[in-house]
Amino acid sequence: MIKIGIVEDNAQLAKDIQDKLALGEDMTVLWEEKDGATALKALDKGEIPDVILMDITMPVMDGIEATRLAKEKYPNLKILMLTVMDDEKKLFEALKAGASGYLLKEVKPHLLINAIDDVLEGGLPLSPSLASMALNYLKSKPKVQENLPPEMEKLSKREQEVLQWLKKGMSVRQIGEQLFISDKTVRKHLEHIYEKLQVHSGREAIVKGGL
Template identity: 60%
Template sequence: MHKTTIGIVEDNAQLGQDIRDKLALSEEVEVLFEVRNGQVLLQTLATGTIPEVLLMDVQMPEMNGIEATWRVKQKYPDLKIVMLTVMDDEQKLFEALQAGASGYLLKDAKPHQLFNAINYVLEGGLPLSPTLASRVLSYLKGDVPIPKPPISGTENLTKREQEILELLMQGKTVKQIAEKIFVADKTVRKHLEHIFEKLQVHSYKELVAKLNGGNK
């Protein structure tokens, strides 16, 4: 009998065990690994241990689930990813879907709901928690505008860094940004260093490419 291979990405050990306990109720799935953040996930996948489905936490240290999803899908486009979260959050839902997630469920989903979601996503479906599914339908019908997701990776920036980044993308120079937010030029440059480091880019050209890619 073929077993569906699963990878769990969850920073909370107890919640990770809860997911394992639910999956243990079925003989049709096998957990290949459980890791605590997106950074370790990428390292694990790089060793060749690649499951059919990832169950991914949204909020994690080091690298959150949405950034990890985006990075995973760049290298492993066929890998299915179901986001698991403790609360319905339509903004995070759209960020996750934009990053390439194949589903979005609450962590308190019943075992049968989890198994159904895994099977559904392998068949090409998009499993969603019931409350979020109704909201997605509203967006698709045009009743409500789809929220514009933030650029991938910028959620780790401080408010000041996000403000400077936005001004930079408007074409402002360092001097103009400094005047706009009432700080010294060198302070803006220091913030830009932090922005480059957090977004893992080394030049303005790379930064623009990443930002444009994040909003596709």
């Protein structure tokens, strides 16, 4: 049996999800929680489902933060966002947090069941309206070099990402939007980059980093 965890604060929507899952022959709901914080507590008790169906907008702790924290502690956990939010920014935030897929709650039962199977096989199921957004995002994301120059190895992975975006001509604001961090955080990363590479500008950092 495929064990499912449901994180949904709306009782009627949670019941609708259970009704859809009931049409699958090999699925059982291990637990149902009303917010991200209680879902994390369920995980910490050792109640680890095969797939979590995670809402985004919830009290106490939203689904994206819960996904990020859950993936830090349980990196192999599969989390499928199930939301009413047909929103590009939320999609990218969820993927960066470690979500294994993103579906709208209006999804038909057989498509939800197929998506769960897809997630377990390593796929990334997305609602059709969001698939092209994700594809464009993945195409535009700069690739981190596998064999990094010695100077680049001094930088953290996030600092490498910031420098990659800087090379593409992005401003501080644009880098923050791509990485879903504040302008202040981007500037702090740049300060660390300049300090580690012993340079005084973005152009010098790009050259010294061998980009």
